Amino acid sequence: MSLTALALAVALQTPGVVTTTPVGDLIGLTPSGVAARLGAAPDPAPDEALRIIDGDRVLEIHPIQRFWREPAMHGDLGVRPGSVICLSGVVPSGGEPAEGAAPWPLAGSRGQFVFVDGRLRSVHVTPPRSDSRPTPRNAREGRAFSRGRAQGSPWPVSPGRLPVSDEAGAVSRLGPTVSAEAVMRSDCRPVSEPSATSSNSGDWALALAGAITLWPIYVATRPAEVAEDARAEREGGALLSRFAVGVDLAQTPEALARGQRGVRVFRDRTDPAFAIVAIKVGRRGSTPGLALVGVRDRRVTWIAGPGATGRLGLSDALCLNAGGLLDDARPGCSDYGYRP
Numbered sequence: 497m498s499l500t501a502l503a504l505a506v507a508l509q510t511p512g513v514v515t516t517t518p519v520g521d522l523i524g525l526t527p528s529g530v531a532a533r534l535g536a537a538p539d540p541a542p543d544e545a546l547r548i549i550d551g552d553r554v555l556e557i558h559p560i561q562r563f564w565r566e567p568a569m570h571g572d573l574g575v576r577p578g579s580v581i582c583l584s585g586v587v588p589s590g591g592e593p594a595e596g597a598a599p600w601p602l603a604g605s606r607g608q609f610v611f612v613d614g615r616l617r618s619v620h621v622t623p624p625r626s627d628s629r630p631t632p633r634n635a636r637e638g639r640a641f642s643r644g645r646a647q648g649s650p651w652p653v654s655p656g657r658l659p660v661s662d663e664a665g666a667v668s669r670l671g672p673t674v675s676a677e678a679v680m681r682s683d684c685r686p687v688s689e690p691s692a693t694s695s696n697s698g699d700w701a702l703a704l705a706g707a708i709t710l711w712p713i714y715v716a717t718r719p720a721e722v723a724e725d726a727r728a729e730r731e732g733g734a735l736l737s738r739f740a741v742g743v744d745l746a747q748t749p750e751a752l753a754r755g756q757r758g759v760r761v762f763r764d765r766t767d768p769a770f771a772i773v774a775i776k777v778g779r780r781g782s783t784p785g786l787a788l789v790g791v792r793d794r795r796v797t798w799i800a801g802p803g804a805t806g807r808l809g810l811s812d813a814l815c816l817n818a819g820g821l822l823d824d825a826r827p828g829c830s831d832y833g834y835r836p
Contacts, residue, residue: 514683515565519586520676525616527558530609534584534680535565543787543801545611546808549742550664556611557667559807560586560621563609565682582684586621586674607671608808619678620670643821643831646812656818656825658764658772659810660790663797729778729785732758736775736787736799745794749773758836762814762826769793774814774828776836777802786811786836 515535522530527540546557561568564584586607607621650669651659660666735756739745745752749771753759758776770792777785785802788810805811815822815829828834 514681516587516679516681518676519619519674519678519680522619522680523616523676526614527556527609527611527616530563530616534563535582535682536563536568537566541801541803544803546660546798546800546804546810547741548660548664548666548790548798549796553613554741555664555667556614557804557808558609558611559804560607560609560619561807562803563680565684567684579687580684581687582682584680584682586619587679587681588674610667610670618673620673622671639831642833643823646809646816646822646833647820649809649813649816649820651808651810651813652816655816655820657766658762658770659788659813660798661764661767661770663790663792731756732775732777732785732787735759736777736789736801739773739789739796739799741796741799743796745791745796748794749789749791760827760836772814774834774836786834788814 517534522533525533527545528538530536531538531540540558540562544558544562548555548557565582567580568582568584607619609616610618610620649659650671651666653662653665735752738752749761753761753773756775760774762772762774764770770790773789773791775787775789777787779785786805787802788800788805789796790798800808800810811834812822814834815825817823817825822829822831822833824830826834828836
């Protein structure tokens with residue numbers, strides 16, 4: 497990163513300063529340039545995006561969260577800010593939201609940045625859910641809530657199909673493209689610590705009691721988990737390195753996956769020439785890492801690295817049934833999504 501970009505990033509992270517960057521100023525920049533301009537974590541890596549071959553072009557789709565101003569609450573378990581948190585999102589050119597709508601910037605903080613041949617082409621936002629579902633109160637309601645969380649996913653051509661079977665065609669199903677006059681807004685504020693007398697103090701005490709109860713189980717199982725993570729990172733990473741977008745494979749996906757632990761191959765029943773190879777890699781945050789590779793015949797048409805599959809909702813899209821709900825439609829799937 498250049499000294500200018502570093503100075504800008506430091507300035508952007510000053511608590512209490514609200515920053516707004518017009519989307520038009522970002523169009524044409526590289527992923528690293530966008531990150532530097534917005535004060536996000538620097539230098540996005542290839543495994544943080546969905547990369548699709550489209551003729552002689554390469555499309556790269558990043559989740560908007562990748563470009564949230566740091567320190568950000570990304571929603572990944574195990575990734576938490578210190579004394580300051582930055583809230584980021586896209587604010588439409590019209591300014592304030594309509595009456596009754598979710599407040600900005602939170603309403604526009606989900607979506608995708610689409611790069612073509614390494615330059616930002618468009619920014620898309622995922623409209624907030626309109627059903628205003630209440631917080632689940634029990635296990636049955638929690639299951640129903642989880643099953644519906646991926647409804648409206650843009651990745652399958654239709655519910656029940658494998659995601660991104662039409663390669664670059666999936667871009668047409670993303671959320672609305674925001675105008676150049678829209679802005680990426682960030683607001684950093686101190687994180688307040690709950691007091692012992694707060695209304696939530698009972699919840700904290702209950703959580704602490706639960707943690708004390710589960711700690712011996714964690715200590716006993718942790719060495720095995722660490723060993724499995726190391727194996728998955730080593731073996732899964734080696735297999736993933738054999739794939740590159742636009743490359744013709746010497747073997748079928750099934751032959752490549754045979755005998756590999758943590759690897760599954762799925763075929764689209766409607767379009768059996770298309771397959772997805774799901775590869776378990778090392779843990780990301782507190783969840784097992786997952787990479788997905790799209791293959792048509794033997795040609796690699798797209799790759800989604802472990803930094804993208806969860807944030808883009810691709811892992812959930814693997815498990816959608818014909819009704820658009822999560823279930824056990826494929827091996828590794830459940831009402832709570834895909835587990836490698």
